[in-house]
Amino acid sequence: MKAVILHYPGTNRERDMQAALKLITGSEAELVWHKETEIPDADLIVLPGGFSFGDYLRSGAIAARSPVMADLVRKAAAGVPILGVCNGFQTLVEAGLLPGALMRNKNLKFVCKDVHLRIDNATTRFTSKYDSGAVLRCPIAHADGNYFADTETLDRLDGENRVVFRYCDEAGAATEAANPNGSQRNIAGIINERGTVLGMMPHPEDLVEPLHGGTDCRGLFESILAAA
Amino acid sequence: MKARIIITLKNGVLDPQGKAIEGALGALGFAGVDSVRQGKVIDVDLSDMPQADAEAELQAMCRKLLANPVIEDYSIELTAR
Numbered sequence: 001m002k003a004v005i006l007h008y009p010g011t012n013r014e015r016d017m018q019a020a021l022k023l024i025t026g027s028e029a030e031l032v033w034h035k036e037t038e039i040p041d042a043d044l045i046v047l048p049g050g051f052s053f054g055d056y057l058r059s060g061a062i063a064a065r066s067p068v069m070a071d072l073v074r075k076a077a078a079g080v081p082i083l084g085v086c087n088g089f090q091t092l093v094e095a096g097l098l099p100g101a102l103m104r105n106k107n108l109k110f111v112c113k114d115v116h117l118r119i120d121n122a123t124t125r126f127t128s129k130y131d132s133g134a135v136l137r138c139p140i141a142h143a144d145g146n147y148f149a150d151t152e153t154l155d156r157l158d159g160e161n162r163v164v165f166r167y168c169d170e171a172g173a174a175t176e177a178a179n180p181n182g183s184q185r186n187i188a189g190i191i192n193e194r195g196t197v198l199g200m201m202p203h204p205e206d207l208v209e210p211l212h213g214g215t216d217c218r219g220l221f222e223s224i225l226a227a228a
Numbered sequence: 229m230k231a232r233i234i235i236t237l238k239n240g241v242l243d244p245q246g247k248a249i250e251g252a253l254g255a256l257g258f259a260g261v262d263s264v265r266q267g268k269v270i271d272v273d274l275s276d277m278p279q280a281d282a283e284a285e286l287q288a289m290c291r292k293l294l295a296n297p298v299i300e301d302y303s304i305e306l307t308a309r
């Protein structure tokens with residue numbers, strides 16, 4: 001399986017993503033700098049976490065207008081699988097590849113802790129190795145993870161089963177207390193209509209080996225490998 | 229020529245930063261503050277061009293980058309010809 005990872009000035013999670021991909025899929029993910037106008041052919045394109053362009057203007061806003069994005073949009077239209085994590089998710093929504101917006105966390109704090117996620121769609125190429133309704137532990141680390149979209153968009157996402165991950169408690173209930181950032185409907189990750197572009201605020205690459213203190217998120221990478 | 233662009237959150241979008249500022253004003257003893265919402269000002273210096281062109285350029289800048297249409301409104305003031 002061949003994976004590439006886009007990176008920008010301020011990106012800082014690309015190596016952890018490389019490590020997770022190498023560990024589980026065996027692929028040596030190639031890093032692609034934001035000034036490249038062509039992304040190599042790949043089975044997966046990842047937009048990793050970090051603070052691209054210092055989060056200036058809005059998180060992911062400037063990254064979403066960088067030279068590499070034109071080819072990313074073309075690849076998305078061609079159905080190449082794309083995974084956006086944290087700043088990557090912010091970049092995908094700014095680029096219009098996913099709907100909605102990621103705003104400042106409701107409590108105005110940078111939240112850095114483990115949360116629980118419920119898999120609300122286990123049929124996607126990113127979650128097929130999980131059971132529907134499975135609850136995973138996953139770390140988050142963000143200040144602008146508050147997912148917002150208008151009611152019509154939220155209803156459409158729910159109606160089309162495009163909310164893939166929801167913040168929940170250990171028992172799987174998507175309560176307000178389990179919501180770390182105020183996201184509408186506890187949305188932690190969504191997928192596009194075609195099922196090929198996934199954006200999520202939590203960091204799955206952070207919980208894939210025993211040294212991380214857990215392996216709950218291996219399944220995401222195993223699913224990606226199985227679909228490649 | 230100079231332009232001032234004001235970007236604000238759309239009505240209905242929660243503004244916790246505005247709320248925090250409101251709270252701080254209250255703590256400082258300012259009474260009667262019913263609501264605070266925080267926005268952004270972006271000042272753009274443009275080389276001279278016909279006003280209509282400048283307005284069109286600035287509209288495009290707002291649509292394409294400066295404002296996020298999902299959550300933000302914008303207004304443009306041209307302050308010099």
